[in-house]
Structures are given as structure tokens and as C-alpha cells.
Amino acid sequence: MRTARLRSPTEPRRPVAVADERATRLIVLAAPVVLVTYAGFAIVGHHLETFLATALQLGGVSLLTVAVVRGGAGRxxxxxxxxxxxxxxxVSSVNYAGRFVRGTYDPALSTLCSVLAALLVLGAVVAWSRRAGSLRDRAARxxxxxxxxxxxxxVSAFLSWAFVVAPVLHRPDVIGPAKVIVLTFSIADLITIGLTVRILFATRATPALRLFLTYLLLWSSADGLVVADLTGNGAWMxxxxxxxxxxxxxxxxxxAYHPSMTAVVAPGRTAVRVTSAGRLVLLGLATAVTPVVLLIQHFQRGPEHVPAAAVACLLVSALVMARMARLVAEQRGLAITDGLTGLHTRRFFDEALSSGTAQNLRTTDDIGLLLVDLDHFKSVNDTHGHPAGDQVLREVARRLRDSTRSGDVVARYGGEEFAILLPRTGRPELVSIAERIRAAIDRDPVRLPNGRPLRVTVSIGLAAASEGLASSDELTSAADRRLYAAKAGGRNQVSADFNIL
Structure with missing residues (x-):
């Protein structure tokens, strides 16, 4: 007899069959049909479009409730x-429809419902953006x-000020509560836009994400039109x-009904592209908005929001410069960092070694060099595969960082060879550090991707400038000869014979 499997409390809820691409396809295809019907009712008159809008709002709430209760919409x-x-x-739609059924309509109720709805949508976006282990991890990347x-x-704040907030604040016939409502809508929409863009940048693109972002864009646009009567831009808006x-x-x-909705804020599976074409086009258009608006206002001879535009341009310019500086630093970091181990590259190490030896000639500070080579590394790749070899390199790099000091320079020098530059380090301390590194690597086996432990050892050759080695080439040659002496002597040892030059 088959028994039902009990779900662990920590096991994630599995989406049920309510999440279906066919349902999403039907809903999306129905949208233009309903919109044409709405326009037809508006032309016919008798306020039929109002009743249609009310029915659609109530029906949409029912469909959303089903998706949420059955777990197909995700979090x-x-x-x-x-x-x-x-x-x-x-509720606001029903209240407005009552105007044509009962002859009663409470504008304050509809306004209150609209404000609370805007705040609830903002709360939903905040809840998604704060999901633990998702956006926070990807934002770090x-x-x-x-x-x-x-x-x-x-840029959005400038547009809101120029076309919504400022016109309302400068109208004497608009009373205080109406101004508060406008400010509430504007602030809520700005926060929603910011969090939406952050979700867009941090989440891999899915059909559900595109639909959800379309929803937020349309919702924010409708919020702007809610205050159109107050701005005097025309009742049609x-x-x-x-x-x-x-x-x-x-x-x-x-x-809500698309299966990919559960992955909208799931941990990212792809690398973040900070220079994607779409992202750069979006930023380029954003930086052009403020001057374009000023030009339009100038040629229309309308009110020109020069102070607000100047502040916006200054802020955007500062942010663009900060982005460029960060991009340069990012590219610099990629150029000097080994992608596999996270250590410095050989190019960076050679520059640091040349700089260190030049400084050593001007001062009395000693400088030490260690060359560390993995023993029998080729057999690791041949026996266990390249993923196991990569894991060994990463673990050895971690132990090298843990065994050295903050001012030391640790680099991946070649395939399985590492180099360490130790400023202000004489020969006795150099030997002690080298032995500590060898013991730290040999002490515990490396756990391979398949879970199997593997003993790893290294051979180390060292050199110090106080031996009369004045140039970087002389230091490297001496350390390299002692490294080969350590291998010839049986491996897993430090060659500290300063007679080998």
C-alpha cells in the first residue's frame, strides 16, 4: 500500500497546477479584446465601460486570490x-459605479482607496526586494x-516634480489635503520605480518578470493620471x-499564472551583466530626459523648472562619473586578479616585485620571495579530472592567504605554481613562514567535488634580497633553483640552502 509522503517544514512549497503558461497566454490575448470592448462601450455611452471596468477589477481580484491560495504565484x-x-x-470602482446606479458617489472614499492601494503595491515591491538570500546576494555581485x-x-523625481508636484503646489485652488495626496502618490511611485529597477537589474529575465514589470509601469502611469484633475492637464487624462x-x-x-513567477526573485543563476546593451540604453535615455524636458518647455514658452533641472543634471552627472570610476576600478581588479583562485596575477606580482626590489636598494629593509609549487599536480588532473584540480588550486590559494600576513603579496605564478612577496622579511623569518605554509597545506586533506579527501603537498624555494640579490630577476632565479632542489630532495619540503644561487 502506498503512503503519502509528508513534506518537511523546511521543504519549499511546490507550485501547483494553477501556474500554467496556457492560462497566461489566454489572459494576455484577452487583454486587447477587452480593451477594444471597453472603448466600444465608451463610444456607445450609458456608462457601460464603468460597469465593465468594475467587473474586470473584481474578477481580477478573484483570479489573483485563487493563484495565491493555491500557491502557484510564488512567495x-x-x-x-x-x-x-x-x-x-x-471598492473604488464599485463606489464610482454607484454614481450611475444609486446616484451616490463618495470621492473621499475613492481617493482613500487609491492612496492605500498605492502604498500596498509599494509594500509588495519592498517585500520582494528584501527577500533573504536573493537580491542581497546578487546586489553584492x-x-x-x-x-x-x-x-x-x-530623473523620475524631476519628471514628477515638473509635471505633477509643481503644477499642483502652485495652484491656489488646490487645498492642503489634495496636495498631500499628490505628494503621497509621487513619493510612493518614486520608491516603487527605484525598487522595480533594482529587481530588473538583479533578476534573470523570465516571461513572468516581463509581465510583472509591465504591470508596475502601467500602475505607476495610472497613479500619475489619478492626479491629472488636480494638475489641470485635462479630464481626458x-x-x-x-x-x-x-x-x-x-x-x-x-x-501570477505563469510558472516562471516563482523564479522572479529566486537566487540568480546567471552572472549579472553590468554593461548589457539594454541597460546602457536605458541609462543613456535617462540622462537625456532632463535637458530634453527643458528644451520642450522653452519652445512651448511654458514654465521652465531650471533650478530643479540643474540639480537633477548635477546629480546625474555625479552618478555617471561615480559609475565610470567604479567601472575602471572593476576592470583594474579583473586585470590583476586570477579568475580561478582570486589571487593576484603574475603581471601584478612582477610589478610589485620590481617595485619592492627598487625600494630595497634605497632603504635597509629586506625583502623575501617564496615560490610554491604543488607536488604531483598533473596526476590530480589525470586521475580525478580538471574540476578536482581546480578545487585543489582554490583550496591551496585559500590556505596561502590564511598563512601569510596582510602586507604580503600572494599570486598565482603559473599553472600550479604560486609566488609570495614578503616585504621587510629577513632570512630567518622567511624560512619560518615558508615552513608554516608547507605545514598548513599538508596538515588537512583537500575535499574534492565528489567528497573524496586528497592529500596535497607543496615544495617551496625561497630567496632574500639580503643575500646580495639586487634585482627581481636575481631573486626569482635563486628561488626557482631552490624550488627545484626541494623537488629533487623528495618534495613536501622547504629548500633553505642559501648556498644554492
Whole structure:
């Protein structure tokens, strides 16, 4: 008799069959049909489009609730917040539809629902961006994300100020509560945009992610249109918020029912591309927004927000320069760092050795050099494979770092050969450090990828400038001869015979 397997409390919930690409495809295909129907109802009149929008909002909330309850949409807390947000939008729609059914309409209720819905959507984005072990880890790899997000937020803040906030604040007929509402929408949307861009930069692209980002873009646009009446830009803009919210809802429901939604904020499986074409195009367009807006305002002879534009341009310029400086430092780091072991490259080591020997000629400080070579490393690759060889190199590099001092320079000198430069180190201390390194590598076996332990040993040759070795070539040649003497003497030893030159 078959018995049901109990799920461990730590085992992740498995998405159920509600997550289906076919459902997402049908929802996305239905969106233009519904939009055309909405436009047709608006032309016919009798406020049929209002009742259609109300029905769609309530139906969308029901579909989202099903996806969340059955676990197909992924992490629950953000989705619960989104369901609550669109439930409030549904309440606002029902309230507005009551104007044509009962002849009653409470504008304060609809405004309150809109503000709370915006805050709940913001909370959902914050909950996703703070997921432990996901964006935080990837942001550590993508050190440019904060700068790029700041550029987008600064430009968005200028647009919000120029077209939403400033027009409202300068209208004498707009009372205090309305101004607070505008500021609330603007701040919430700016934070949402910033976190959305960060999710975009930190998450691998999936169909669900594209739908979700489309939803957030449409949602933020609809929020801007909510305050259109207050800005005096025309009632048609406020009316356009209805179909935009409908499209946003279709995108959100489509994302909820797509199987890839569970991976939207899952730990990244691919490397972050900080110089991808799409990302650079987005940043390029963002940096051009402020001057373009000023030009448009100038030729239209409208109010020119010169102080705000100047501040925005200064901030964006500073951020771009910071990004360039960080990119240069990143490229420099890649050029001097060995990709496998994380140690310095031979090129960096040679420069440090030349600089050290030149300084030694000007001062009385001694300088030491160790050449470390793995014993029988070729047999490791031949017997256990190259992944095992790579693991051995990484572990030996780690032990070398742990066994040396903070001012020492440790580098991968060749395939299985390492070099260590020790400033202000005389011959007795040099021998002691070399022996400590040899013992640290020989003490514990290296655990291979298949779990098998493998004993690893090294041979070490050393040289000191106090032997009368004035140049980097002389130091390297002496250490290399002593390294071969250590191998000839049986390996797993330090050659400290200073008579070998």
C-alpha cells in the first residue's frame, strides 16, 4: 500500500497546477479584446465601460486570490498585498459605479482607496526586494546597481516634480489635503520605480518578470493620471487611468499564472551583466530626459523648472562619473586578479616585485620571495579530472592567504605554481613562514567535488634580497633553483640552502 509522503517544514512549497503558461497566454490575448470592448462601450455611452471596468477589477481580484491560495504565484506575502491593493481598487470602482446606479458617489472614499492601494503595491515591491538570500546576494555581485537605480530615481523625481508636484503646489485652488495626496502618490511611485529597477537589474529575465514589470509601469502611469484633475492637464487624462489600470491588472494576473513567477526573485543563476546593451540604453535615455524636458518647455514658452533641472543634471552627472570610476576600478581588479583562485596575477606580482626590489636598494629593509609549487599536480588532473584540480588550486590559494600576513603579496605564478612577496622579511623569518605554509597545506586533506579527501603537498624555494640579490630577476632565479632542489630532495619540503644561487 502506498503512503503519502509528508513534506518537511523546511521543504519549499511546490507550485501547483494553477501556474500554467496556457492560462497566461489566454489572459494576455484577452487583454486587447477587452480593451477594444471597453472603448466600444465608451463610444456607445450609458456608462457601460464603468460597469465593465468594475467587473474586470473584481474578477481580477478573484483570479489573483485563487493563484495565491493555491500557491502557484510564488512567495505569498507580496501577493497578499497586491490582492488587497486591487480589492481596494475594486471598492473604488464599485463606489464610482454607484454614481450611475444609486446616484451616490463618495470621492473621499475613492481617493482613500487609491492612496492605500498605492502604498500596498509599494509594500509588495519592498517585500520582494528584501527577500533573504536573493537580491542581497546578487546586489553584492552587481556593485553598479545602486548607482544605476539612483540615476533612474533622480530623473523620475524631476519628471514628477515638473509635471505633477509643481503644477499642483502652485495652484491656489488646490487645498492642503489634495496636495498631500499628490505628494503621497509621487513619493510612493518614486520608491516603487527605484525598487522595480533594482529587481530588473538583479533578476534573470523570465516571461513572468516581463509581465510583472509591465504591470508596475502601467500602475505607476495610472497613479500619475489619478492626479491629472488636480494638475489641470485635462479630464481626458484622468479618464485614461481606467483602461490603463485594466491593462495593468491583466499583466499582473498573467504573471501570477505563469510558472516562471516563482523564479522572479529566486537566487540568480546567471552572472549579472553590468554593461548589457539594454541597460546602457536605458541609462543613456535617462540622462537625456532632463535637458530634453527643458528644451520642450522653452519652445512651448511654458514654465521652465531650471533650478530643479540643474540639480537633477548635477546629480546625474555625479552618478555617471561615480559609475565610470567604479567601472575602471572593476576592470583594474579583473586585470590583476586570477579568475580561478582570486589571487593576484603574475603581471601584478612582477610589478610589485620590481617595485619592492627598487625600494630595497634605497632603504635597509629586506625583502623575501617564496615560490610554491604543488607536488604531483598533473596526476590530480589525470586521475580525478580538471574540476578536482581546480578545487585543489582554490583550496591551496585559500590556505596561502590564511598563512601569510596582510602586507604580503600572494599570486598565482603559473599553472600550479604560486609566488609570495614578503616585504621587510629577513632570512630567518622567511624560512619560518615558508615552513608554516608547507605545514598548513599538508596538515588537512583537500575535499574534492565528489567528497573524496586528497592529500596535497607543496615544495617551496625561497630567496632574500639580503643575500646580495639586487634585482627581481636575481631573486626569482635563486628561488626557482631552490624550488627545484626541494623537488629533487623528495618534495613536501622547504629548500633553505642559501648556498644554492
Amino acid at each position: 505569498r506575502i507580496p501577493w497578499i498585498l497586491l490582492v488587497a491593493a486591487h480589492a481596494l481598487v475594486g 552587481d556593485r553598479f546597481a545602486s548607482i544605476d537605480v539612483a540615476i533612474i530615481v533622480v 484622468a479618464e485614461a487611468g481606467g483602461p490603463i489600470r485594466i491593462l495593468a491588472l491583466f499583466a499582473l494576473v498573467g504573471a
